[in-house]
Amino acid sequence: MQAIGYFSASARRNGQKRSIGEQNRAFLDFCQRSGYEVAATFADPDEASSAGFDQLLEFLQRPGRTFTVVVIDALSALGPDLGAAALRLLELEHGGATVLLAHNGSEAFKALVDTWAERGEGTPISERVRSAMRRKAVRGEVLGRPPYGYRVGPRRRLELVPEEAVVVRYIFRLYLGENLGIRKIAGRLNDEGIPTRRGGRWSMVTVRDILRNRAYLGHYSRFGTTVTGSHPALVSPEDFRRVQDRLQARHTPARQRSVTPFLLSGLVHCARCGNKMIGVSRRQSWLTRSGESHSATYRYYQCESRTNQSSCGYNTRRAAELEARVREALASDDHPGPRVRMAGNVDSYHLELLSQVDRIESRIKRNRRQVEELVADAAHGHISLERLKALGADLAEEHRQLQAELAAARERIRAHESEAERRRHLEQQRERLLREWDSLPFNDLQAALRDVVDRIDVDGDDVRVYRRA
Template identity: 40%
Template structure:
């Protein structure tokens, strides 16, 4: 895959740039990627506002190809948790995959929590620790979390766990022979009662990570060191290559188009499992029988996230327009009733203070939910798109905090609802709606 490097130079000397370029090319060699281009910034600035990052975004937007964006570690994407997340979400929106050069924590979310901001560890000590670990890696010793299907043996090398190895073989068989997708494989395992090592349910990400991992053919990979035949293989090289070829063939080519946002994202919860419902866009094409012309249809609906990622809930969906129409009807009734009570009350100043306190609390709650989402992403429980939804909710909560709407403005907003843009509608919902609970035959609005 064609790889791009993005990094920050704290030292503007030619040697510093040459060192980064060397590390980037070494990473590409070990991971079998094509080093394509480098974007770098000098000084402390990083993240979405950085000029080099904007050039990278412009490049990806103008390209018809898919790229892997690589960074030395997550700190090069931003100076704090939020700015790192914004960079990841922006790159993902453009269809890019993001990886860190750190072989132990290549996932940017995991890298953020596991390698950044560790107080009390000096740079010198960190370097010595890494050098010692690299020496162990040369011997094929287990470092960090042990891969599913294996355990650490007495000599420090990987040994097969027979029960888990059967599950790994099943996953590859379902993917290559039966041609099931990641979601259907997760559903199959969950329906059979097969648990992950931690006793949890399988999801799309955990299945994908197993399919991609070369360790299952006996190849040891750590710290840029790749050594074949270091432990017993669970999967043959032929089966692994077949899976890799299918994986490549399913990747989209060309630029990724950002779908229109869903109004109720962040508000809708499944009434059966209490997980969030996410907006889904599906495109289907067919030929009309009348004139044999190809027609494309776009279908948008809300679907339980548990069903989509873990297949642990039934197929609960609502069409976008139907759910939004029903939810808005109830929002109008509930909010107008409350507004009428406020307008009849002499204590409007108390109401203003109540609204201000509510807005501040919603910002704090949105911040807590965002941090929780980052931790869940680091555990592979949710993906980049879900993190982006929590970021959008945080932005709306902050914007709502600065608004100065009077309670009497509620009627005006609802009367002119059809003329408002999406951002203003979501802003209103964040101010007046806590959650929307959805079941197959009813919708309940909590304020």
């Protein structure tokens, strides 16, 4: 059996800082004592660096390796706190390695959970807070935002908002009494000038969520607890059941689906209403006169306003045709140029990149909170250690992907730090697109397009591609 040593400048044992040399000697002693062969060692001599850990993860992905354990000096070698250590432990476990502690050979994950239980360090939501929230839910007290049609009353119970309650009943009546579909109901509400709670337009999603919400039966559900008769009902049980039956009947039976993303998602806009155009796939089957069965899949971009709100006109373009037009536009020197320029050599794309970094960092924080909640559940005996590892595997994979996205976004920001560098980067990306369009992996092709293209406006056959400049 083989063992890998990982050493870090952040490692501390019993409150004392451990040098890289001390960690290495402890690792070699462990291998000699336990009968392991040294496979490799990796180190991060700088607490701010993670290059050694990244190399370790790459090493674990090599084909043909035998059973491997990763040996660390202490949990602190994996991060400054238990939350950071938990994430890295999950990443190593996801890579197929068991992590052991050098001084006693115990499993690092069990030591982490035990330490968490003893000290509660890094726990995002304490058991006391969770219990208090559950007790409130049992009493029917509102937690979070109330559903449309209700507001939070003085006793933390839901009470009716008359003008919204009328709309909820109207939606159920349109669906049951007039047999309108969800999209047509959204269009009817928008045509009649009925706003949402925030003053916006209705969409298929908002209508569907209302039709499925059991709160309109007078039931309140949170934390797995349902309190019946906690507030005034807006729909009878019979009507609600009929709505669910019809929704289920209209739902396509579950089948294995392979979702193919659309290359220009987020870039294409309807020139008529200004809203985005979304990718739509339609599969059709038919019989010829001779009885032969045929089928085809059609992919196109369609105005989101028409799709979700039953407004705007029938503005669509076949996906392959539109992508070919964009490719031609990038090869041409005759283009509309930038759609938006801002003062101070900062364009809309640079602001978009900064916003993208903020969004990715928020997702990384949310990912870490989810990991911490899993560890806290294991520490308090709600789930087993094996269940923690199984549930955490996907979170570990998501964490690596988010880190890669963050690094790529920051690299693009660096490429745009000066006007000259920004222009050179855009031209290099344009040339790369024209040269490698057919060979680039989808994600790389899409990222390069978003670097170069600011916006695509479509009005029937009229297509305008705005390039960044």
